[in-house]
Amino acid sequence: MSDLPKIIQGGMGVAISNWRLAQAVSREGQLGVVSGTALDQVLARRLEDGDPGGHMRRAIDAFPFRAMAERVWNAYFIPGGKAPDRPYTRLPAHGKVCPRPLAEVGIVGNFVEVWLARQGHSNPVGINYLEKIQTPHLVAIYGAMLAGVGFVLMGAGIPLKIPAVLDAYVNHQPASYPLYVVGAQEGDDVIMHFTPRDVIEGDPGPLGRPRFLPIVASNTLAVTMLKKANGKVDGFIIEGPTAGGHNAPPRGKLTLNDLGEPIYGDRDVVDLGKLRDLGAPFWLAGGHGAPGALRHALDEGAAGVQVGTAFAYTEESGLRPDYKQAVLDQVVAGEARVFTDPVASPSGFPFKVVQLPGTVSDEAVYLARPRICDLGYLREAYRAPDGTIDFRCSSEPVSIYVSKGGHEEDTVGRKCICNALVATAGAPQTRAGGRIVEAGIATSGDALPGISRFMRPGSTRYTAADVIRVLLSGD
Numbered sequence: 001m002s003d004l005p006k007i008i009q010g011g012m013g014v015a016i017s018n019w020r021l022a023q024a025v026s027r028e029g030q031l032g033v034v035s036g037t038a039l040d041q042v043l044a045r046r047l048e049d050g051d052p053g054g055h056m057r058r059a060i061d062a063f064p065f066r067a068m069a070e071r072v073w074n075a076y077f078i079p080g081g082k083a084p085d086r087p088y089t090r091l092p093a094h095g096k097v098c099p100r101p102l103a104e105v106g107i108v109g110n111f112v113e114v115w116l117a118r119q120g121h122s123n124p125v126g127i128n129y130l131e132k133i134q135t136p137h138l139v140a141i142y143g144a145m146l147a148g149v150g151f152v153l154m155g156a157g158i159p160l161k162i163p164a165v166l167d168a169y170v171n172h173q174p175a176s177y178p179l180y181v182v183g184a185q186e187g188d189d190v191i192m193h194f195t196p197r198d199v200i201e202g203d204p205g206p207l208g209r210p211r212f213l214p215i216v217a218s219n220t221l222a223v224t225m226l227k228k229a230n231g232k233v234d235g236f237i238i239e240g241p242t243a244g245g246h247n248a249p250p251r252g253k254l255t256l257n258d259l260g261e262p263i264y265g266d267r268d269v270v271d272l273g274k275l276r277d278l279g280a281p282f283w284l285a286g287g288h289g290a291p292g293a294l295r296h297a298l299d300e301g302a303a304g305v306q307v308g309t310a311f312a313y314t315e316e317s318g319l320r321p322d323y324k325q326a327v328l329d330q331v332v333a334g335e336a337r338v339f340t341d342p343v344a345s346p347s348g349f350p351f352k353v354v355q356l357p358g359t360v361s362d363e364a365v366y367l368a369r370p371r372i373c374d375l376g377y378l379r380e381a382y383r384a385p386d387g388t389i390d391f392r393c394s395s396e397p398v399s400i401y402v403s404k405g406g407h408e409e410d411t412v413g414r415k416c417i418c419n420a421l422v423a424t425a426g427a428p429q430t431r432a433g434g435r436i437v438e439a440g441i442a443t444s445g446d447a448l449p450g451i452s453r454f455m456r457p458g459s460t461r462y463t464a465a466d467v468i469r470v471l472l473s474g475d
């Protein structure tokens with residue numbers, strides 16, 4: 001691979017861009033990116049499913065700290081997999097302080113995903129995190145760096161304090177990260193800490209410093225990152241509002257179209273000329289998964305494009321097969337539809353939802369689900385009246401959310417996308433002795449209808465290599 005990739009396969013959580021997909025993309029000489037979201041949960045559930053194929057075991061065998069590796073394996077592995085009506089184990093909740101067992105499954109989970117993605121080729125692999133999901137950052141990044149991750153990409157927030165974390169871990173030095181706490185007061189201790197020496201076994205050598213690419217939606221944020229980040233920013237992903245997953249909200253006052261989707265305007269358009277003047281490499285994301293799009297991006301001075309939706313439906317992606325096939329069939333039938341939901345995600349960011357019967361996009365499925373918050377990645381930290389830090393989520397039971405000072409109106413239409421996204425990766429939580437199984441939620445960009453261009457003749461299927469071939473064909 002030349003120094004910088006022309007195509008970045010965007011990170012897609014939870015476990016849609018899994019190690020298999022990222023490996024396939026990096027093998028082709030482009031940049032494969034694993035999703036770093038909830039990898040503690042993902043690893044635990046794969047082990048509780050009996051580790052089909054033995055891939056987790058293979059990666060865990062390569063983990064440098066042997067006692068930790070075996071503790072994680074022993075805590076979750078169930079030979080032959082758990083009974084279908086048995087729930088997955090509930091992991092300890094994330095908080096300002098990460099409990100040791102959670103830190104261990106987080107470190108090993110991130111290691112495993114990156115390590116597997118790096119097998120069979122010598123090209124770099126990246127990992128993607130959402131800044132908004134702050135509590136796992138410190139352990140997650142350490143695990144990914146132990147596996148030699150080449151790029152860290154981070155969106156959904158302003159990750160000013162990440163570069164120093166990357167720098168510190170090169171020599172296993174302690175790192176810290178400020179937790180955003182609603183209502184925090186001067187003097188409150190909001191800093192999270194992680195000290196690698198507390199978990200290290202033996203004497204590991206120095207780690208490579210991954211390149212850091214924040215994902216931003218405006219010139220202002222790009223400038224802020226370059227001026228105010230606490231270390232090196234190696235480039236940007238410039239993501240527009242047509243991209244799959246979460247989108248940055250429109251600038252200014254939120255207005256909705258007739259369908260109820262946010263309206264974006266001129267102020268949301270990034271000025272590529274000004275961006276070029278910053279001198280850092282950048283990749284364009286959002287609707288660039290078509291032949292000719294790469295050439296256009298290069299002509300605009302970009303280093304390339306980041307593409308998500310096209311890769312989400314490849315053979316290799318972690319999207320569960322029934323949803324994948326159902327959406328591919330919708331695409332072929334000309335019936336695929338994506339709704340930019342301004343309220344679905346407790347993160348507060350607009351979230352693109354594929355309209356797919358049987359998933360949470362289906363009003364009946366959404367309404368039938370009791371509000372339960374037991375994964376908690378998108379919970380927000382707030383200052384409780386006694387000065388301690390507590391957590392709340394606008395998709396948890398309304399009375400609980402309100403009792404924590406949340407506003408009732410903020411709960412309307414909120415979906416537990418933590419449980420739904422883990423279900424979409426094929427590991428739905430089971431409740432009430434198997435009578436309740438969490439439904440998933442599929443997200444894609446506005447360009448979803450166009451993915452038929454990647455399908456093989458006579459088939460709806462295609463691979464990551466097909467996508468790359470088509471995207472490079474217009475170059």
Ligand SMILES: Cc1cc2nc3c(=O)[nH]c(=O)nc-3n(C[C@H](O)[C@H](O)[C@H](O)COP(=O)(O)O)c2cc1C
Nearest residue numbers: 010011012013155243244245286287307308309445
């Ligand atoms: C299924 C799916 C999940 C996504 N999840 C994430 C994510 O976890 N983090 C992130 O930064 N971007 C996420 N994205 C955005 C992609 O990384 C990428 O920037 C975007 O899909 C590019 O636009 P496109 O969908 O038009 O190709 C997701 C996109 C899709 C389709």
